Amino acid sequence: ERLTFLEGVRTITSAGDATTQVGMSAHAYVFNEDMVDDYFFNADGELLIVPQLGAIRVFTEMGIMDVEPLEICLIPRGMMFKIMKGGGQTVWRGYICENYGAKFTLPDRGPIGANCLANPRDFKTPVAAFEDKETPCRVHVKWCGKFYVTEIGHSPLDVVAWHGNYAPFKYDLRTFSPVGAIRFDHPDPSIFSVLTAPTEDAGTANVDFVIFPPRWLVAEHTFRPPWYHRNIMSEFMGLIHGQYDAKEEGFVPGGMSLHNMMLPHGPDALAFEKASNTELKPVKLDHTMAFMFETRYPQQLTRYAAELETLQDDYLECWDGLERKFDGTPGLK
Template sequence: MSTPAAQARAGKVASAYTYMPGFGNDFETETLPGSLPQGRNSPQRPAYGLYAEQLSGSPFTAPRGTNERSWLYRIRPSVKHHGRFKAFDLPLWKSAPNVGDHELPLGQLRWNPTPMPSEPTDFIHGMRTMTTAGDVFGQAGMASHVYVANTDMVDDHFFNADGELMVVPQVGGVRFVTEMGVIEVQPGEICVLPRGLTFKVELMDGTARGYVCENYGAKFTLPDRGPIGANCLANPRDFKTPTAWYEDKETPCRIVVKWCGRFHVTEIGHSPLDVVAWHGNYAPYKYDLSTFSPVGAILFDHPDPSIFTVLTAPSGEEGTANIDFVIFPPRWMVAEDTFRPPWYHRNIMSEFMGLIHGQYDAKEEGFVPGGMSLHNMMLAHGPDATGFEKASRADLKPVKLDHTMAFMFETRFPQLLTGYAAGLETLQADYVDCWSDLKKRFNGTPEGDWS
């Protein structure tokens, strides 16, 4: 994963440790020998003159299995990074509740890819919120964003106090230089940046576009497999967290903070990415979506899309997620007398979909890589007329759905459209027409009219 830019920084190594999100496993990593204390978390005088600091991602009294914290040994404590703040403007990054900034009627919606910017735009300035759900103040719900960028964050840094960020690249690799190490993520991979983690973003290919799920609620974790058992879906060994890396740089830097939906900035005289060693279980991580092992029906029936859940952020109601992150990867379609694409349905979840590459089997026209769709709670959706016709007449034999990767941010909350999303020129005004050619086939006979 190393690049020339990465090699220029001694010790910059990405993604070395297996990480199991939400299950309390512990890691330790150091850049200088002996910089990580053994046997005690906060020694009176840490080696190398470092400061001991704890970053907590859960309440102190959370059960052991869900308690998340890491000890950081850094050149300066974070109180030296959080100086006097002033307001900062990122007008296209919205938080829930966000209501009343457009007049677009209710409906099923779809967009073509968001255009790349023509002016210099870094990762945080390129964030465009499409939907918001829940309440950032009540720490429930989420927001769906798309990002476009063509410029590195050099001396600007960011952390989000409102929630964790799941980043899904679609065009161009992105390098997350964080206070706990460096993670490089390409299209086909995802990265999760925990709440409160300071980072900056470098572009590996000059330009980048992708999707972001901002999770206000409980942290993403692996879903229970239930009767599936011990194997398949996402396996813990395929999640990776970085080794320690630090930057000892005495130049003017800025830190931008998102806090309760508003943005603030402070100026400091050094890099905040100065963690020399750390240990704990609260850390950024990445996952290669190609390592997901799907399961499905091998006789008849079409399984629910929940069978493709990679990560889930639980709510207080058992079995009802604050967010499910679901993918539709390459897989064999084997079933007998079964309609194979997703059926027509209405449900209580609200679905924001994106396509990383390839073709989505239920929408063969109009849903393109980089595009998005929104099907809100109880609004009917399903295959377009072409997809229905093809699936209804297909030979029932094993078929591999290949060269595709779609995903869904699904939440129990309604996803409210932002004014930006409602006003995009890429919004497909004719999307609902994809179902206009569905014919009435009822004619009073058991065979129906399939002419």
């Protein structure tokens, strides 16, 4: 089947409400045809695009961005664009976070200070580019959760210059400078936040975009994978490439998992045993890139996602091998 980017988007989860500009949706996309005479803008929210397979060319009103896997791009709310293939693939796929709330910004780094995490200097905006085309074109609009289309007699990407700070941008995830413990224990997972869309309640977010990049693990007297937990954030996770350290089996590149708010989760039995018995010497976690779209709101699964034939029906069994370890021995003081 021949699909353009716009035709190949499928919604996986949704949280909040586009009409009140609260929450988000998580989508997957797959396509194999360029958007030639079709253009799109989303009045409901900004679009954070995460390619997983195949580079894409994003042609916006304000210029062109070539975005490959391990890079991301953001298209602001209401900005016209079309997406084409970039590179010799047969299929292109990836993930999209549609943010209905406050626009994405860099997180407050607090005691970390001025450097590390995602540094402002690494975000790139396009130079002006235009498309001079006086032929019939279709403009697709998403507005209050519904889609509309109209035909015009020219390309809507005929803007020859721009200025200001309401602009699309791209970011290379490989320039993210991770921080972490250098002696013991786990810092808060917010140290992996690339971008955040804040809410009025400090300590929660409308959406956080979080990555788990290659990094050194050096903590002593510490279970190094993510601990077992439940919290207010609903976690939609994807894997761009490699292996995720807390789910060594079953979670493949291009796959997705969802752990909703207040549902307990953590490393599978294999990861637990491996981490519990390994020598605690410095280890390089390499050749991996996982991410999360996480939100303070519960993410509802769409009918499309619930009826996928590729659901992992035995997902819960990854924790079956976990055994009781508590024997009453006092812990460290």
